[in-house]
Amino acid sequence: MKTYIKKIFTLxxxxxxxxxxxxxxxxxxxxxxxxxxxxxxxxVVLDPGHDTTHLGCHYENFEEGIANLYIAYYxxxxxxxxxxxxxxxxxxxxxxxxGANPDSTADCLSGRVNFAKSVKxxxxxxxxxxxxxxxxxSQNGAKVIVPNPNYRPDICVKGYTLGQSILNxxxxxxxxxxxxxxxxxxxxxxxxxxxxxxPDGSAKDYYALINKSKTLGxxxxxxxxxxxxxxxxxxxxxxxPEQYQQLGIADATGIAxxxxxxxx
Numbered sequence: 001m002k003t004y005i006k007k008i009f010t011l012x013x014x015x016x017x018x019x020x021x022x023x024x025x026x027x028x029x030x031x032x033x034x035x036x037x038x039x040x041x042x043x044v045v046l047d048p049g050h051d052t053t054h055l056g057c058h059y060e061n062f063e064e065g066i067a068n069l070y071i072a073y074y075x076x077x078x079x080x081x082x083x084x085x086x087x088x089x090x091x092x093x094x095x096x097x098x099g100a101n102p103d104s105t106a107d108c109l110s111g112r113v114n115f116a117k118s119v120k121x122x123x124x125x126x127x128x129x130x131x132x133x134x135x136x137x138s139q140n141g142a143k144v145i146v147p148n149p150n151y152r153p154d155i156c157v158k159g160y161t162l163g164q165s166i167l168n169x170x171x172x173x174x175x176x177x178x179x180x181x182x183x184x185x186x187x188x189x190x191x192x193x194x195x196x197x198x199p200d201g202s203a204k205d206y207y208a209l210i211n212k213s214k215t216l217g218x219x220x221x222x223x224x225x226x227x228x229x230x231x232x233x234x235x236x237x238x239x240x241p242e243q244y245q246q247l248g249i250a251d252a253t254g255i256a257x258x259x260x261x262x263x264x
Contacts, residue, residue, distance in 0.1 A: 040084070041084050041085065041086060042084060042085045042086070042122050042123075042259050042261070043085075043086045043088070043119055043120055043121050043122050043123075044079060044085060044086070044087050044088070044121070044122065044123055044125065044255060045087075045088045045089070045090060045115070045116040045119065045121040045123070045124045045125070046072045046075055046076055046087060046088070046089045046090070046125055046127060047072070047089070047090040047091075047112050047116075047124055047125065047126040047127065047209070048065070048068040048069040048071070048072035048089065048090065048091055048127055049064070049065070049068045049126050049127060049128040049222075050064055050065035050068060050128075051065050051091060051094060051095055051096040051097075051108075052065060052094045052095055052096070053095065053096040053099075053100045053101065053102055053104075053108075054096060054102065054104075054105050054108055056068065056128065056129070056131075057129065057130065057131030057228055057229075059131060059228040059229050059234070060228070060234065062129075062228040062234060062238055064128065064129050064131070064228065065094065066094070067129055067238055067244060068127050068128060068129065069091070069093075069094065070241060070244035070245075070248070071127050071225065071244045071247050071248045071251065072089055072127050072248065073089075073248070074244060074245040074247070074248025074249060074252075075125075075127065075248035075249070075251045075252045075255075076089060076248075076252075077248070078248060078249045078251075078252035078253070079252040079255060079256065081263055081264060082256050082261040082262065082263055082264065083261060083262050083263070083264050084259075084261055084262075085256075085259070085261055086119075088115075088116075088119050088121075090112040090115055090116070096108055097111070098110075098111030098112065098115075099111070106208065109208040109209055109212065110208070110212060112124075112126075112209065113208075113209060113212040113213050113216065113220070116213065116218070116220075117216050117218070121218055122218065122219075123158070123162065123218065123219045123220070123221070123255075124209065124213050124218065124219070124220040124221075125162075125166075125220075125221055125223060125251070125255065126209050126220065126221070126222045126223065127223050127225070127251065128222060128223060128224050128225070129224065129225050129226055129227070129228055129238060130143075130178075130224045130225075130226065130227045130228070130229075131227065131228055131229050132227060132229045132230075135229055136181075136229070137229060137230055137231065138230075139178065139181065139227050139229065139230060140176055140178060140226070140227050140230035140232065140233050141175050141176035141177055141178035141188070141226065141227070141230075141233070142167060142170040142171070142175045142176070142177065142178055142188060142223070142224060142225050142226060143167070143177070143178040143180050143188045143189070143190055143224050144163035144164075144166055144167050144188065144189055144190075144221055144222065144223050144224070145163075145190055145191070145192065145207060145210070145221065145222040145224065146159035146160050146162075146163045146189055146190070146191060146210075146221050147159040147191065147205055147210050147213075147214050147219065147220070147221075148191040148192075148193055148203065148205050149191075150193075150198055150200075150202035150203055150204070150205075151198035151199070151200055151202050151204075151214060152214050152217075155214050155217075155218070155219050156191075158219040159210075159219045159220070159221050160189060161258060162219065162221055162254070162255070162258045163189045163221050163223075164189055165254040165255070165257050165258040166221075166223055166250070166251055166254030166255065166258075167188050167189065167254070168254060169250040169251070169253045169254040169257075170223075170225065170247070170250045170251070170254070172250065173237065173246050173247060173250050174236060174237070175225070175226055175233070175237060178224070178227075191205070192205065192206040192207065193205065193206055194206040194211070196211075198211075198214075198215070207222060209222065210222065223251060225237065225238075225247050226238055226247075
């Protein structure tokens with residue numbers, strides 16, 4: 001129990017540290033930098049999480065890998081209505097583009113990050129949906145997992161503000177903000193540490209997409225739109241292409257607002 005409490009405290013502290021960064025002078029500098037950089041072409045890489053080899057959550061008639069791909073396509077379609085942005089996707093079909101080996105998850109994730117690096121991504125946005133392994137039906141709504149404040153606090157700030165912009169838009173679809181039980185801070189913007197470390201000895205981010213991107217010098221966030229194990233989320237947000245389109249448009253609008261993009 002002491003270990004669990006310590007873990008929760010540590011995760012909460014990470015989130016609070018990120019908030020401190022946001023509300024401090026770094027946030028002001030970031031906001032100014034975004035405005036100043038508005039004319040620059042932004043490269044966004046959308047990552048539809050999972051595929052037919054590296055399966056995501058399955059529940060009732062819901063298949064996460066398929067849903068994520070739908071959402072990514074709609075997000076890309078919406079983002080391309082804006083000036084000053086180039087959009088790529090890490091996969092455009094159901095199969096894994098980085099090795100069809102069910103035991104190659106690490107290679108697949110590295111491949112996705114390396115692809116983002118190869119196209120000079122400003123940001124990698126990984127699109128997912130959630131599943132509670134305990135079938136806890138009280139778990140619902142959206143959250144965004146962002147980089148922790150360690151090693152590259154500037155990347156944490158970018159991830160945090162981008163994540164908040166996306167989450168703000170997702171709540172307009174009727175989704176609630178998820179209070180993730182692994183990091184219950186109530187904001188829907190969360191971090192998670194691993195037992196590994198960055199080159200400076202600080203705790204590494206738990207998710208490979210985030211820690212690998214941070215090491216390569218750019219921001220990655222993971223958007224968890226809704227819970228397929230929550231009946232309301234599944235029926236109202238994860239059941240039809242029209243609902244996936246709504247989520248994709250919300251993601252795109254959040255990204256566009258963060259970067260100050262204007263419609264063509």
